[in-house]
Amino acid sequence: MTISLALEQLLNGIQLGVMLFLMSAGLTLIFGVMGLINLAHGSLYMVGAFACAAVAALTGSFWLGLVASLACAAAAGAIVELLVIRRLYDRDHLDQVLATFALILIFSEGTRWLFGSFPLYLDIPPLLQGAVALPGDATYPVYRLAIIAVGALVALGLYLLIGKTRLGMRIRAGESDREMIGALGVDIRTLYTLVFALGSALAGLAGAIVGPLQSVQVGMGEPVLILAFVVIVIGGIGSIKGALIGALLVGITDTLGRLLLPQLLTLFMDPSQAGMIGGAAASMLIYVVMAVILSVKPRGLFPPAHA
Amino acid sequence: MKKILAAATMALGLGASGLAIAEPLKIGMITTLSGGGAGLGVDTRDGFMLAIKQSGNKDITVVTEDDAQKPELAVQIADKMIQSDNVDLLTGIVWSNLLMAVVPGAVAQDKFYVSTNAAPAALAGAGCNKLYFNAAYQNDNLHEAVGEYANKSYKKMFILAPNYPAGKDSLTGFKRYYKGELAGEVYTKVGQTDYAAEIAQMRASGADGIFVFLPGGMGISFMKQFAQSGVKIPVMGPGFSFSQDVLPAIGDAALGAKASGQWAPDFDTDVSRKFVTDFKAEYNRLPSIYALQAYDAGQLIASAAAKADVKDTEAFRAELLKADIKSPRGKFKFNTNQHPIQDIYLTEVVKKDGVLTNKTVEKIFADHGDAYAKDCKI
Numbered sequence: 001m002t003i004s005l006a007l008e009q010l011l012n013g014i015q016l017g018v019m020l021f022l023m024s025a026g027l028t029l030i031f032g033v034m035g036l037i038n039l040a041h042g043s044l045y046m047v048g049a050f051a052c053a054a055v056a057a058l059t060g061s062f063w064l065g066l067v068a069s070l071a072c073a074a075a076a077g078a079i080v081e082l083l084v085i086r087r088l089y090d091r092d093h094l095d096q097v098l099a100t101f102a103l104i105l106i107f108s109e110g111t112r113w114l115f116g117s118f119p120l121y122l123d124i125p126p127l128l129q130g131a132v133a134l135p136g137d138a139t140y141p142v143y144r145l146a147i148i149a150v151g152a153l154v155a156l157g158l159y160l161l162i163g164k165t166r167l168g169m170r171i172r173a174g175e176s177d178r179e180m181i182g183a184l185g186v187d188i189r190t191l192y193t194l195v196f197a198l199g200s201a202l203a204g205l206a207g208a209i210v211g212p213l214q215s216v217q218v219g220m221g222e223p224v225l226i227l228a229f230v231v232i233v234i235g236g237i238g239s240i241k242g243a244l245i246g247a248l249l250v251g252i253t254d255t256l257g258r259l260l261l262p263q264l265l266t267l268f269m270d271p272s273q274a275g276m277i278g279g280a281a282a283s284m285l286i287y288v289v290m291a292v293i294l295s296v297k298p299r300g301l302f303p304p305a306h307a
Numbered sequence: 308m309k310k311i312l313a314a315a316t317m318a319l320g321l322g323a324s325g326l327a328i329a330e331p332l333k334i335g336m337i338t339t340l341s342g343g344g345a346g347l348g349v350d351t352r353d354g355f356m357l358a359i360k361q362s363g364n365k366d367i368t369v370v371t372e373d374d375a376q377k378p379e380l381a382v383q384i385a386d387k388m389i390q391s392d393n394v395d396l397l398t399g400i401v402w403s404n405l406l407m408a409v410v411p412g413a414v415a416q417d418k419f420y421v422s423t424n425a426a427p428a429a430l431a432g433a434g435c436n437k438l439y440f441n442a443a444y445q446n447d448n449l450h451e452a453v454g455e456y457a458n459k460s461y462k463k464m465f466i467l468a469p470n471y472p473a474g475k476d477s478l479t480g481f482k483r484y485y486k487g488e489l490a491g492e493v494y495t496k497v498g499q500t501d502y503a504a505e506i507a508q509m510r511a512s513g514a515d516g517i518f519v520f521l522p523g524g525m526g527i528s529f530m531k532q533f534a535q536s537g538v539k540i541p542v543m544g545p546g547f548s549f550s551q552d553v554l555p556a557i558g559d560a561a562l563g564a565k566a567s568g569q570w571a572p573d574f575d576t577d578v579s580r581k582f583v584t585d586f587k588a589e590y591n592r593l594p595s596i597y598a599l600q601a602y603d604a605g606q607l608i609a610s611a612a613a614k615a616d617v618k619d620t621e622a623f624r625a626e627l628l629k630a631d632i633k634s635p636r637g638k639f640k641f642n643t644n645q646h647p648i649q650d651i652y653l654t655e656v657v658k659k660d661g662v663l664t665n666k667t668v669e670k671i672f673a674d675h676g677d678a679y680a681k682d683c684k685i
Contacts, residue, residue, distance in 0.1 A: 117345035119556035131537030215527035279494035
């Protein structure tokens, strides 16, 4: 294995991690502040991707699509919060899981009804087409570098928002004591809607930027949702910092595992079998990592202090 | 007056005897209508229903249900269709892992199964069954054809498929005919959406050609990411990787890709042109390879139903075996294991009138059967 392949795979791992961070940041924020398990988070990711693809097809501009995806996902999130989620805060987690699972079905069938069963087309904007040279003879797609940059910006933005603004202060206060912040006269209902819309917008953004790399289709959110849950469990539920570290860990483990495990196994068996077994083992690797981390730190890497 | 009455009676008598031949036939279609693989199932259903509609046989009824690409759900639906809907025949499953879950149970309960796509090796060799027919191919076939084609100009191929029965059949089929060296052999997770790690391996492996079998959304993701990666190695695959259901979503990234298929929409025969025109008129899009296969399955079932009663298993089976249909793909007959013997062609993705489609380049195999038929004892 050459240095350039290793570097390229590391970048791939970081890029996957950054994408997972966008998903899990919203998920963990919503859980941290409202104590809500939102299975429909993957549907908001799908809403973002479809909004981006539809607007890009209509106007020819990916950038307008990106704006639309943020707006649509945030709006969908806010509406869902007002209509459904609001009634779930006082219920136990099982009710929340049931209700948000129903939302997945509604979103999926609604999207199929609007756009049909065939995947939509969404291309990379001309500005970000092509690849740049890496040290060695490898190249790396500009678009994936841009995803890493977007993820870094969002991480920085969230850090500033939560650490340095009044809204952020209220979010932190909401995380540590929901009843008290309400009693102190903060409009907790508006805060909840805002946080939910923010989390949804992040999921929508993730969907939109992944759209040009993948197939924009109904049900695209669920596989990512599972990984996002792995991420927030590893990171400590409710912690944005944990989500960032967990996402990068999962992204890099998954990518390098897919590369290294089959190669390792070729030392013992023929390449065909090594590919098959190594591939299967690699897809289990992140769950193994999760199990190991949880056995050492049962509440994740960065559990919030209060919980 | 007497004459008229007599004529009327005769007409009624004829009508009644006509009905006697066309016994009612109830078909259960289990296919994927939701989730990432829905495009394949929708084409399967539409192609099949077109054939049934064109047969004009009013005694055929079809009940359709969505398996959501989940084996456990497919089994439940099959049980329900057999036990409470009383279907005579099942069809429509796209995925080999679902088919393996359903077919053994269905044939054990004396129901016919005519496959519109999935054709795992396990059911083509020693595990073949009198009641199981495949109207598409055997899973290995299209991959074997690409292996044969790759011998011409490629010395070091990198091959990739998802880790499930059809994926294994795929790479086995490819290697059965490909004589060159392998630069790499990789199995990915079913439903994987990011292929950056695999694409980097392809570049690093020094391969001069790439073979991918990634049906549905997986292929869309792969081709888009491959086009962006700056890797310039030629890509080829079986027809599904570049079929009409995924081409619009891949976009120009697919241009020039070589694939194999029993049929392509540009086939220059009356039957094929009529199929494409009829399908377009009915559904306002080009048919994919799945639509073609399901169309032929529908034709086969309708042709048998016109001559035999499905309750008479032996007679119905004999009619199916005759394969008395006009297939858009041209020659079509059944092998001893009830899988097709057919020609397989090389196709290339081109843009025609602004629409991406497959163009036929050359014939790779003539009258091609499969490697498992010899183990089938029926």
